[in-house]
Amino acid sequence: MTFSTTLLYHHLLILVILLLHAPPCPAAGGSWSVLLPSIGISAMHMQLLPNDRVVMYDRTDFGISNISLPNGKCRPNSTDCSAHSVEYDVGSNTIRPLMVLTNVWCSSGTLMRDGSLVQTGGWADGYRRVRTYKSCDTCDWAEIPDGLNQQRWYATNHLLPDGRQIIIGGRQAFNYEFYPKMSAAENSPSFPFLVQTNDANVENNLYPFVFLYPDGNLFVFANNRAILFNYAKNQVVKTYPTMPGGQPRNYPSTGSAVLLPMRLNKGNVNVIEVLVCGGAPKGAFVNANNGRFDGALDTCGRIKISDVNPQWVMETMPLARVMGDMLLLPNGHVLIINGASAGVAGWELGRNPVLSPVTYRPDNQMGSRFEVQNPSTKPRVYHSTAGLLRDGRVLIGGSNPHDKYVFTNTLYPTELSLEAFSPSYLDASSSTLRPTIISPKTKTTIRYGKRVAIRFMISGPVDLNSVSVTMVSPSFNTHSFSMNQRLLVLDSGNSTKALGKSNYQVVVTAPPSGNFAPTGNYLLYVVHKEIPSPGIWIRIQ
Numbered sequence: 001m002t003f004s005t006t007l008l009y010h011h012l013l014i015l016v017i018l019l020l021h022a023p024p025c026p027a028a029g030g031s032w033s034v035l036l037p038s039i040g041i042s043a044m045h046m047q048l049l050p051n052d053r054v055v056m057y058d059r060t061d062f063g064i065s066n067i068s069l070p071n072g073k074c075r076p077n078s079t080d081c082s083a084h085s086v087e088y089d090v091g092s093n094t095i096r097p098l099m100v101l102t103n104v105w106c107s108s109g110t111l112m113r114d115g116s117l118v119q120t121g122g123w124a125d126g127y128r129r130v131r132t133y134k135s136c137d138t139c140d141w142a143e144i145p146d147g148l149n150q151q152r153w154y155a156t157n158h159l160l161p162d163g164r165q166i167i168i169g170g171r172q173a174f175n176y177e178f179y180p181k182m183s184a185a186e187n188s189p190s191f192p193f194l195v196q197t198n199d200a201n202v203e204n205n206l207y208p209f210v211f212l213y214p215d216g217n218l219f220v221f222a223n224n225r226a227i228l229f230n231y232a233k234n235q236v237v238k239t240y241p242t243m244p245g246g247q248p249r250n251y252p253s254t255g256s257a258v259l260l261p262m263r264l265n266k267g268n269v270n271v272i273e274v275l276v277c278g279g280a281p282k283g284a285f286v287n288a289n290n291g292r293f294d295g296a297l298d299t300c301g302r303i304k305i306s307d308v309n310p311q312w313v314m315e316t317m318p319l320a321r322v323m324g325d326m327l328l329l330p331n332g333h334v335l336i337i338n339g340a341s342a343g344v345a346g347w348e349l350g351r352n353p354v355l356s357p358v359t360y361r362p363d364n365q366m367g368s369r370f371e372v373q374n375p376s377t378k379p380r381v382y383h384s385t386a387g388l389l390r391d392g393r394v395l396i397g398g399s400n401p402h403d404k405y406v407f408t409n410t411l412y413p414t415e416l417s418l419e420a421f422s423p424s425y426l427d428a429s430s431s432t433l434r435p436t437i438i439s440p441k442t443k444t445t446i447r448y449g450k451r452v453a454i455r456f457m458i459s460g461p462v463d464l465n466s467v468s469v470t471m472v473s474p475s476f477n478t479h480s481f482s483m484n485q486r487l488l489v490l491d492s493g494n495s496t497k498a499l500g501k502s503n504y505q506v507v508v509t510a511p512p513s514g515n516f517a518p519t520g521n522y523l524l525y526v527v528h529k530e531i532p533s534p535g536i537w538i539r540i541q
């Protein structure tokens, strides 16, 4: 072959490779908008509150942020008079600076029954802190110095049916504890599963994926496997198989996970499933530290944890992803958003941001579940966040792979902006299908097991058989995992009926107990043909 024919073959080969690597499904929808170009901090942790405000914070040792504390305040014993936490008001699209006293870096939290955020742990002076935030126009963080028994850095929290939260693990913390404590003597039971899943010098099991199972036990996934755990008796109830391939899925090989929507049927949920997606292959952390950025995992494992003999079923995502967030959308689809396609979580260790979110339809046949969405323009890599808003948009913030604020001369500058991703169900073309809830009023309290009539309007033609009612918990998001995330499809017994022109009613039964939905605040949606209404806040007790 002459040089030029070799070159031609080379070009053809590249063309074939490009065609083979084109996404299997075309970009489908969704749109992006910048809400605020700078909120002054890099949203590393995020929690939606029941007054449609969102608390965010980064860390107190990032240096001077781009927003000052109010009224010339400074942190005690510090020359840093900038804020490292803000409250975002969704309605007015404004922010207000808040003051955290101690380091909240890589911490965790839970929205409590009363609607206050109780955040735990952090680093250094923040290791054993508990901080509470009750929202109001002038409220700020309150700190409890020795609120925790153990140092909690990279722990996972979950709200329990008794109203307390459990705080599991953290770096070198192979145990768990509760907040608030029943007594001063309450200790931190050991949790050997966290020792067993801890890869030497790499970990791969921090920020474990924890879900409350409706029998009251906790499903805990760390590294590449899972157990069902009775935290009250400190007993492993069930051991699930290792995910095929055995690749790590938790920090720093950060993937994500959701408890798939739970469909209530006559006071029970027949099938309970977990979906774990993405992460980084074994060795990726060590390689990334040596400047070699391994391709992220493109697999998801799905398991029916309610089966007698549960098995993982593997699926392939259209895009490989590490540090992706998984969010349950009001219509029961899963959104996979943010992250990178190479490297791992950690300072400067991620490469090749994945700008396109992907949706996953759990009820579709395998092979037709994933759909690539329209891309953002902003890399959201390490320390980025995502959270569902009441109106169905997804709030996106953060991204800072540097241990200070770095805005120039770097691959992925510190991101201070706040964006919204609007899934395609918010397209104006769906407005005639979209329900609007008339009653109950927002902030209504509903009781376990009781029937609730929901009235709604739809302007266009209605398929009465395509109406469902979902309930979504507001989750605490950090490091690609949303703690406390759950979605219940309420039992409506096919009761949807027309009441008059464009007016409809569906009667649903509230979840039977706190094991299904711990007492607290939830978003309620009426969904018609996969198009959700704007949500209303309800309180279940």
Ligand SMILES: *[C@@H]1O[C@H](CO)[C@@H](O)[C@H](O)[C@H]1NC(C)=O
Pocket: 037, 038, 040, 066, 407, 416
């Ligand atoms: C910091 O905030 C100011 C407005 O207060 C804004 O003009 C500037 O762009 C911000 N800096 C960054 C890096 O976002």
Ligand SMILES: *[C@@H]1O[C@H](CO)[C@@H](O)[C@H](O)[C@H]1NC(C)=O
Pocket: 076, 077, 101
């Ligand atoms: C500030 O430093 C003093 C002296 O070290 C210490 O007693 C005090 O508790 C510190 N205050 C805070 C809020 O950390």
Ligand SMILES: *[C@@H]1O[C@H](CO)[C@@H](O)[C@H](O)[C@H]1NC(C)=O
Pocket: 465, 492, 493, 494
């Ligand atoms: C509701 O309708 C669906 C499909 O028509 C049916 O499979 C289901 O059993 C019905 N549920 C109830 C509670 O009647």
